[in-house]
Amino acid sequence: MNKLTLTALLAATLSATALAQQPRHVFTVVRPTQWGAQNFNPFAPGDQHLLPTNSAIYESLFYVNTLNGKVTPVLGTKYVWSKDNRTLTVTTRPGVKWHDGQTFSARDAAFTFNYLKQNPALDTSAIWKNGLSGARATNDTTLVLTFTRANTTIFPYVAGQMIVPEHIWSKISAPLTEANARPVGTGPFTFDTYSQQALRVLKNPTYWMKGQPYIDAVVWVSTNSNDAALLKLLKGEADYGYVGQADPVNGYQKKGPNNQFWWPVTGDNYLYFNTAKAPFNDPAFRRALAQAVNTANVAQKAYAGVAKPAHSSGVIPGQQAQWLPAGTPTLKYSVSAADAALTRAGYRKNAQGARLGKDGTPLPPFKILVGAGWTDFITMAQVISEDLKKVGVTTQIDQQAWSSYAGGLQTGTYDLGISWGWGGGPTPYYLFNQSFAPEYSAPVGKTAASNLSRYTNPAVTAALETFQATSDPATQKKAMATVVKALMTDLPWLPLTDRSEFSNYNTSRFTGFPTAQNPYNAGTADDTPGARLMYLNVKPK
Structure with a gap:
């Protein structure tokens, strides 16, 4: 997308000062849908919170790739099951800051899991119903989860739970209906601007992964149909779109040298x-x-x-x-x-x-x-x-x-x-x-x-x-x-x-997309936890 078009879409929500300070490397995602109110509640169902919530702003302990089971450390650096497979010990990452500058620790992770117990409607993966009996931090970098029975297959659900800051969410008494309009996470991007046509997050300057992300911003642009989204990709006005097509080879890939798609089988x-x-x-x-x-x-x-x-x-x-x-x-x-x-x-x-x-x-x-x-x-x-x-x-x-x-x-x-x-x-x-x-x-x-x-x-x-x-x-x-x-x-x-999955790329401006040769995520949509890895790995040409 050219700078003029992006500026027009964001003009309704950006101040004149912000417009004058446009980020240089903006990764544009086209979304064939309209989104709702300004909601960044990571506990809300996916159709209720906005797209960056669990893909760019909040983070989990690990990312588990559904294609091959590979585990990528995020806020957790390693994990081990006890001999009886009833205790899971997770080492959490030191040196991580929340977006408001406060320090992340294993205590935030323990709080998050106990928060699910206190508010069962938030526990959509039924972690507590499936055997979790206790969550505690023994120090700043050690989270201990205990279970009533051996259930190692619960790990992807534990690994994928978005972690929230105790110092903010402990004060929220109605978490299911909380809009969380100004989110504070640990992710690679922070919320910037929002409208019904465009939504932007900016690079987190204090992100724990040194040197990443390589891009300065991610912008989501809405369209009213798959065809309209595909047209933006074909014109080079968007870099990524999760768009199903009847014939992606002839209908997209062969229409331009920068048109690529990766549809991994899930x-x-x-x-x-x-x-x-x-x-x-x-x-x-x-x-x-x-x-x-x-x-x-x-x-x-x-x-x-x-x-x-x-x-x-x-x-x-x-x-x-x-x-x-x-x-x-x-x-x-x-x-x-x-x-x-x-x-x-x-x-x-x-x-x-x-x-x-x-x-x-x-x-x-x-x-x-x-x-x-x-x-x-x-x-x-x-x-x-x-x-x-x-x-x-x-x-x-x-x-x-x-x-x-x-x-x-x-x-x-x-x-x-x-x-x-x-x-x-x-x-x-x-x-x-x-x-x-x-x-x-x-x-x-x-x-x-x-x-x-x-x-x-x-x-x-x-x-x-x-x-x-x-x-x-x-x-x-x-x-x-x-x-x-x-x-x-x-x-x-x-x-x-x-x-x-239906991941489509226009590679005219960026490299580093996931592929069959480098399947670092599962090709899932732009609002999923796996998309965070794409936003971290794409590089300006």
Whole structure:
């Protein structure tokens, strides 16, 4: 964005003196949305606080990269679990100042976690409900967290909790509704100006990371659509935008030498089988149907080759090297093999080629639940319908508005459904636990939190519990191998396509963006904790 345009956008909120002192290296983020009131409350939901809150102003103890599990120190420099995995000791960073000049210490971190206990509505990650029993600072650089039971998988939630200054928040009695209009954090930027069109933060001159950030300011500019945001990137009026596109190669990258995008895979889309309903309660039936679906064609038709077919384990590419057991086969698409498997499992065909149930009566048409108007999911359902027709199974596409779509998946009233994984994190544990642990399921008609297939398996449950209770990598790998083997045998869902983040760059003015070769963050949006690493690493050319 040129200086004149930026000045015009900020003129409503900047004084004449401030306008005369424009920062030199301004990193511009385009946002295809409008934002609300001046709220920088780090405890407020993401759609209520403004964009820099948890990406530029406040900081957590660590950043855990959901692509590969890598832990980057922030306000914490190291951590260690006790032998019984019930005590987590974090060493906090010395020499850190709050934006108002006061000194940060482990006591601020202990205060923050105890503040969540005192105000349960703030504990959106349920840290205290999941075993945290105490938080104390034994000195200025040591935070000790104790737990009622071993639960090492809680670490990303502890690591990602934004830390607030005790000397300010101890005086706030209604933290959930606090607007916190003049925020005081430890982050690399401080709040400067705000309007409905543009929002600016300035480099923190006393930031603890010497020499960084390399830029003087970050400005967010709002647009009314994805197309308008993309146009600003194409014109070089913005440096970064989190914008989904149907064809980022031809629609963006090939339109200019500085147009780059990095869309790392952070999840998958799945065909869910309702295992609480016959014949989907039969693993042999599910396996045969899964083998009949050409996921490569599903991905090509739905995303024009931008998204790839998912690995049939459900483990995303960045985690496969560490967590996928060596030699794990992928499910092979074969109409003939699927046809034979159905017959072998007791689902014969009649003379007209229609598939019969085990009782000899024709199977009814099954509905594939998708969101109304969601063209990618509708396309997937169309391809799946054609594939299943080849093995004598008929389906109908059932488009539903969000409330009835999500409601159908969660109450178990659907036959087949297409959705993303309702869980995820830095290891496959988080996806599999939320998708298949019994506590996330419910009887049909009741709302399941995230076990949409209503599949449970004692071996999977035990392996997930083992993984959760240990900090030993070898034990965790063995447990994960058990889970993967069971899921690929029972196939409560069929992984269809990869799901990606949507980071787009214009590199005409800056370098140092995260890439596949240097994935220092997970490619997440401009208002997430991972974006802080981008704001720290981009450099003026």
